[in-house]
Amino acid sequence: MKGTIQAWLERLAGFVVALGVLGLFSFLLLDRCIMPTYTRHGQEVFLPDVVGLPVEEALDTLRLRGIPLEEVDTIPSTQPRGIVVRQEPHGGMRIKKGRGVRLVVSGGETY
Secondary structure, three states, rough: OOOHHHHHHHHHHHHHHHHHHHHHHHHHHHHHHHHHHHHOOEEEEOOOOOOEEHHHHHHHHHOOOOOOOOEEEEEOOOOOOOEEEEEEOOOOOOOOOOOEEEEEEEEOOOO
């Protein structure tokens, strides 16, 4: 009986070690090969702040940096018509290349 328990514990220890090695291998594969391809580290661009600019100037600024426009919404605002009042994501940060930007433009007070 004592030999059976010892043999079982040895098999369990071997299983735990094998599981640990497999887990470490999987982590390294994910960390070094898969995630860098998926997250595209180093492929970022600076997103300028275009709030306060006329919409055409904002669009040109984004286009020159290769930043795609996702959507343009118009809202009533005390700002003059055609001025960008908000952007998402916020300007002044680095974003992944190819990420779209959403602009909110003033339609004027009587929109």
